[in-house]
Amino acid sequence: MHRLFWIVCFVAALTAGMDAQAPQNPALAGAAPPAAPIPDTNPFSSPADIEQGGALFQTHCSYCHGSFGEGGRGADLTAGVYKRGGRDPQLYASIRNGIPGSEMAPVRITDEEVWKVVGFVKRLGSQGLLEKAPGDSTAGRLVYQKMGCASCHRIEKDGGNLGPELTEIGRRRGLKFLTESIVKPEADVEIAYRAVQVLLKSGQTVSGIRLNRDDLSIQVRDARDNLRSILMDNVQEIRYDKPSLMPAYTALNQKDLGDVIAYLNSLKGAQ
Numbered sequence: 001m002h003r004l005f006w007i008v009c010f011v012a013a014l015t016a017g018m019d020a021q022a023p024q025n026p027a028l029a030g031a032a033p034p035a036a037p038i039p040d041t042n043p044f045s046s047p048a049d050i051e052q053g054g055a056l057f058q059t060h061c062s063y064c065h066g067s068f069g070e071g072g073r074g075a076d077l078t079a080g081v082y083k084r085g086g087r088d089p090q091l092y093a094s095i096r097n098g099i100p101g102s103e104m105a106p107v108r109i110t111d112e113e114v115w116k117v118v119g120f121v122k123r124l125g126s127q128g129l130l131e132k133a134p135g136d137s138t139a140g141r142l143v144y145q146k147m148g149c150a151s152c153h154r155i156e157k158d159g160g161n162l163g164p165e166l167t168e169i170g171r172r173r174g175l176k177f178l179t180e181s182i183v184k185p186e187a188d189v190e191i192a193y194r195a196v197q198v199l200l201k202s203g204q205t206v207s208g209i210r211l212n213r214d215d216l217s218i219q220v221r222d223a224r225d226n227l228r229s230i231l232m233d234n235v236q237e238i239r240y241d242k243p244s245l246m247p248a249y250t251a252l253n254q255k256d257l258g259d260v261i262a263y264l265n266s267l268k269g270a271q
């Protein structure tokens with residue numbers, strides 16, 4: 001009799017201890033993980049959590065999604081648009097379970113760590129919204145025009161197609177990334193914009209971005225924004241020496257650079 005009483009007390013104390021550890025959210029206490037419902041909002045989204053999420057992202061995700069989330073083997077996570085949904089529980093599900101039928105496997109970290117990564121991924125999708133550039137965006141717009149950026153980039157309806165569209169660049173990218181894009185464009189080039197140099201047997205060279213390649217031909221968007229299909233029979237060599245078509249604007253003075261970044265930072269697209 002006595003012994004049974006003590007066992008009951010012991011179990012009761014244990015259970016009480018478990019509750020005390022997770023007062024706000026018993027679903028996360030781990031009693032029955034597979035059946036636990038996914039909370040509607042991220043329970044681990046303090047600045048410290050997000051910072052830890054960032055470190056986990058670099059280890060487990062960046063080799064597919066890029067260190068800025070810009071994509072590569074994995075999807076671009078900077079646009080704030082998600083095929084599988086962008087609400088907290090949906091992002092949690094994509095990351096916790098992986099994406100069936102794709103390269104992305106379930107990640108081997110704890111549930112709590114997955115939430116921290118969710119916080120970081122959300123931030124990737126809205127980098128620019130958190131930062132305000134100090135420069136003069138009106139002056140920056142003139143720098144943009146003067147430097148001929150529009151020959152390769154489209155904003156709204158105007159501009160070329162050799163580089164990524166910049167209509168929403170101020171939402172997608174933080175200031176550090178913008179600066180690097182301009183002074184060191186080789187640093188982080190999205191696969192879709194990787195430059196190619198095609199040396200022809202005739203001695204000519206066609207530079208551009210590679211669109212497609214098969215056994216018979218290679219398709220390139222050349223530096224004048226023309227689509228060209230080149231027969232492999234005419235090709236001497238295909239090279240990828242210079243990863244970005246974008247020139248490095250190292251000669252821009254600090255004022256112009258600051259202003260053009262302020263201009264880009266002001267481009268948030270249609271909200």
Ligand code: HEC
Pocket residue numbers: 057060061062063064065073074075081082083084085091094095099101102103104105107117121
């Ligand atoms: C082996 C490569 C690989 C790794 C590692 C990887 N992913 Fe992915 N990820 C992908 C691919 C490929 C897709 C696109 C799948 C599809 O849409 O079919 C994807 C899709 C996603 C999506 C959904 C995007 C959308 O549009 O809905 C999210 C979110 C995501 N990954 C986050 C992560 C996070 C966070 C990590 C690290 C914990 C990670 N991924 C690790 C390759 C990877």
Ligand code: HEC
Pocket residue numbers: 144147148149150151152153162163164165169173178181182185186188189190193194244245246247249260264
């Ligand atoms: C000859 C074509 C060309 C010119 C001119 C050019 N760019 Fe680019 N730009 C590119 C290409 C290609 C990329 C993508 C590859 C890369 O990131 O380097 C790019 C990338 C960028 C990015 C990153 C976009 C993203 O989605 O991550 C920014 C920002 C940018 N350019 C701004 C500028 C500004 C500002 C100027 C003018 C001072 C300029 N570019 C001039 C071709 C060009």
